Amino acid sequence: MHDDHDHHEHHHDHDHGMYEVDPLHYHPPQPDLEDSKLTHHQIMQMAVAELLIEKGVITADELRAQIDFMDSITPARGATLVARAWTDPAFKERLVADSRKAGAEIDMELGPIPILVMENTPTVHNLIVCTLCSCYPKMLLGTPPDWYKSRSYRRRAISEPRKVLAEFGTTLSDDIELRVHDSTADMRYLVLPMRPEGTDGMDEAALARLVTRDCMVGVAVPQS
Amino acid sequence: MTDRRRHHDMGGVPEADPIPQEGHTSEPWEKRVDAIKALLSDNKRKLLTTDEMRRGIEDLGADAYERYSYYERWIASVTNNMLEKKVFTVDELGRKMAEIEARQDNKPL
Amino acid sequence: MSARYKEGDSVRVRTAYPPGHCRTPFYCRGKSGVVVRHCGEFRNPEELAYGAYEGPLTPMYRVRFEQKDLWPDYDGSARDKCEIEIYEHWLVPAEGADHA
Incomplete structure (x- = not known):
């Protein structure tokens, strides 16, 4: 609902994204999830994000920028x-x-x-x-x-x-x-x-x- | 009379519980749900109105509404809305979820 | 669509129970209050919720209710109020109100 917000472009030499799609090179999305089994809805969230990224609806950079933006609002x-x-x-x-x-x-x-x-x-x-x-x-x-x-x-x-x-x-x-x-x-x-x-x-x-x-x-x- | 009231529409329903004072800090996966929703609703995409999102949550039904956490309801609604809009298919979603589950099971502890 | 009501008008919320998505709380249906602000014109959430993004704009108001009119057992102050955003198609003139 931040329609007016301009997202900044982020450039990375190596994009170690939260949603690395190659299972052989999978990086856990967040350290805090490494130790516990993902719930059904957490898996659903990851699947939806990966599908939206694969289909070009959103990018991993946009997702990170949106989270950073929301974190900045206090x-x-x-x-x-x-x-x-x-x-x-x-x-x-x-x-x-x-x-x-x-x-x-x-x-x-x-x-x-x-x-x-x-x-x-x-x-x-x-x-x-x-x-x-x-x-x-x-x-x-x-x-x-x-x-x-x-x-x-x-x-x-x-x-x-x-x-x-x-x-x-x-x-x-x-x-x-x-x-x-x-x-x-x-x-x-x-x-x-x-x-x-x-x-x-x-x-x-x-x-x-x-x-x-x-x-x-x-x-x-x-x-x- | 009360069966005319939809479950989410709960203002003034008798409630004995005090307001819960202890909260939790948003978990990373919850923030990602929030961010996905915001992106899908922005002017670039216009794939999900707030009312479609709300409708998807309300239509989970009373049982799921009570059982699911806040962001569980959110991702369930986002997912159902994207399926309805043919952004991805049930088959794609099912395979992707199975793949993610397999990844985590293969992961060394 | 021009606004049918203005600030100060007495209105009543329709006693209706459509089964789908709407944003008129159950507890105010059939209750009377006073328009305190015309908020502008908005798309109808009952259409937006089902993918109709380009429906007609509809006036939306903030309506003020006496708490004692909403809750028979209200035990706060007799001065207490409740204000709700309500779309025009949910409102009718309050009985006895003068509405040409």
């Missing part, structure tokens, strides 16, 4: 946007209005899927779930944690969100409106948490370190 990207929004109110307005444009201002590519930034305020707290699968703002937070994809979170976050928040150590007073966003279709969501008290002297980089992944999903709030 919650630090989302945290950078949040910290900037905390220190620059005009940027915050632009981020909430159109996150893709706001990201582009600081050369951050947000990808083809619109990401809506939901701002927490003294009266509203936002929480993100995908009850139908596991939609997640991957371009800002990377791959979702296991709990986000769990049956328990998908079932409960929508119907008993305050109990779920309590399991993450987050309690909200009844005066605060808890707004749960079910990420069902063509949008993705990022929570813009409130800047914690006692952070007045902190610069953007220090502020960004307070912004955890969980804060940007809405199960936690930043601690100073």
